[in-house]
Amino acid sequence: MKDKFVMCLSPITAVVTLAMAVAVAVNAYFCGEKVVEGFDWKVGVYVLVEIVAAVIVVLMAKEVLKTGVRFTSDKVEFTGVDENNVFEYSHIVKVQTGRDTKASLKKNFVDRYSHIIIFLDDDSVVTIELGLTTKHTLKAIDDEFKARIK
Numbered sequence: 001m002k003d004k005f006v007m008c009l010s011p012i013t014a015v016v017t018l019a020m021a022v023a024v025a026v027n028a029y030f031c032g033e034k035v036v037e038g039f040d041w042k043v044g045v046y047v048l049v050e051i052v053a054a055v056i057v058v059l060m061a062k063e064v065l066k067t068g069v070r071f072t073s074d075k076v077e078f079t080g081v082d083e084n085n086v087f088e089y090s091h092i093v094k095v096q097t098g099r100d101t102k103a104s105l106k107k108n109f110v111d112r113y114s115h116i117i118i119f120l121d122d123d124s125v126v127t128i129e130l131g132l133t134t135k136h137t138l139k140a141i142d143d144e145f146k147a148r149i150k
Helices: 011-037 041-065 135-148
Strands: 004-007 068-071 075-078 086-088 092-098 114-120 125-131
Touching (some): 004 135, 011 041, 068 135, 092 135, 125 135
Antiparallel strands (some): 004 068, 068 075, 092 114, 114 125
């Protein structure tokens, strides 16, 4: 089968990242106006702070966009998890996916996380939390697992 990457991008994370990028871009415009008006030490500090902010936004966007599930021919990798994130299909017995969809005003965001439960052939169970994802993303991940696990 062909390699596939399913991005796990939370709608909230997308909005926050986009808002930060827009804020840095607007601030860069004002910074450019200050440089054109006249350059002194205060404007220099402003330029340095703007450069640091731009680098932070680029690195954050890069990290947000590379978080997901990578399916290869023989294994699956969860890129948002630091350790125990690679599983070979030959060791996976069963996979369950789920997320809480019931309406409630008392639940926290953590209670709404999507999760994948992987049952391995050595009778161990691994639960991976994907964070806040859409139903479409969770269904795409579930469909890929069903297609690749025998």
